[in-house]
Amino acid sequence: MKKHSAVACIGQAGLFAQLPEEDLTKIAPISTHQEYFPKGSIIRQPGDGKDGLIFLDQGSAKIYSLNEAGKETVLGVLNKGDLDGQQNLFQDNHEENFVQALQDTYVCSINRRDFQDLLKKTPDLAINMLNNFGEKLVAIETKSIRRNSMSAKDRLLAYLEDLAKKQGRRDVQLKLKKKDLASYLGVTPETLSRQLKKLAKENRIKLSGRKIILL
DNA sequence: CCATTAATAGGCG
DNA sequence: CGCCTATTAATGG
Numbered sequence: 403m404k405k406h407s408a409v410a411c412i413g414q415a416g417l418f419a420q421l422p423e424e425d426l427t428k429i430a431p432i433s434t435h436q437e438y439f440p441k442g443s444i445i446r447q448p449g450d451g452k453d454g455l456i457f458l459d460q461g462s463a464k465i466y467s468l469n470e471a472g473k474e475t476v477l478g479v480l481n482k483g484d485l486d487g488q489q490n491l492f493q494d495n496h497e498e499n500f501v502q503a504l505q506d507t508y509v510c511s512i513n514r515r516d517f518q519d520l521l522k523k524t525p526d527l528a529i530n531m532l533n534n535f536g537e538k539l540v541a542i543e544t545k546s547i548r549r550n551s552m553s554a555k556d557r558l559l560a561y562l563e564d565l566a567k568k569q570g571r572r573d574v575q576l577k578l579k580k581k582d583l584a585s586y587l588g589v590t591p592e593t594l595s596r597q598l599k600k601l602a603k604e605n606r607i608k609l610s611g612r613k614i615i616l617l
Numbered sequence: 618c619c620a621t622t623a624a625t626a627g628g629c630g
Numbered sequence: 631c632g633c634c635t636a637t638t639a640a641t642g643g
Contacts, residue, residue, distance in 0.1 A: 590632060595625055
């Protein structure tokens with residue numbers, strides 16, 4: 403583990419990346435840094451009183467919610483440099499979700515009230531927030547459209563293509579367990595397993611455990 | 618090792 | 631495609 407600079411850490415987040423150093427140094431004092439969460443531990447959960455933004459300095463995590471029956475629905479994945487909980491910075495919403503570390507993870511966080519105060523004094527930050535929101539909206543919309551209009555196989559393929567694009571390579575490493583990926587895609591693990599096999603048989607992908615190569 | 622959890626297989630509606 | 635069950639693989643202590 404390398405040394406941790408609050409300013410450098412914040413600068414890694416897409417949300418803050420384009421801010422001048424001057425602004426970053428303003429954010430640094432209100433942020434908490436490098437809390438350690440071992441693999442499998444819960445980083446955030448409803449009712450834990452943590453209402454701020456979280457930022458992954460190292461590791462990865464999944465965001466999910468539980469329905470009445472106790473079934474879990476995976477809403478998304480956070481990787482190094484990603485952040486979540488922006489909504490919570492603006493209003494005290496109670497539809498919080500669970501966030502669980504998929505690997506040993508270090509998270510940095512910022513309290514809601516502190517952030518709001520800062521936002522008022524830092525217009526650039528407000529603009530960036532807005533842009534970030536836009537991206538998130540598009541992502542949600544895309545997912546929603548896929549879920550409603552694409553077959554399981556196409557959804558899966560589209561997901562893999564997105565991942566490949568994001569990781570900048572044709573061999574994709576799944577961060578999620580397949581049952582979690584299934585939940586994220588809105589299918590059962592069995593269906594996911596079968597579709598992956600079909601795609602492999604059609605020579606569109608190549609499987610090797612949690613690594614998948616797009617052909 | 619054993620025990621638990623994850624992944625796959627096959628049958629059925 | 632989802633749900634159920636059985637079998638096998640992977641994981642963790």
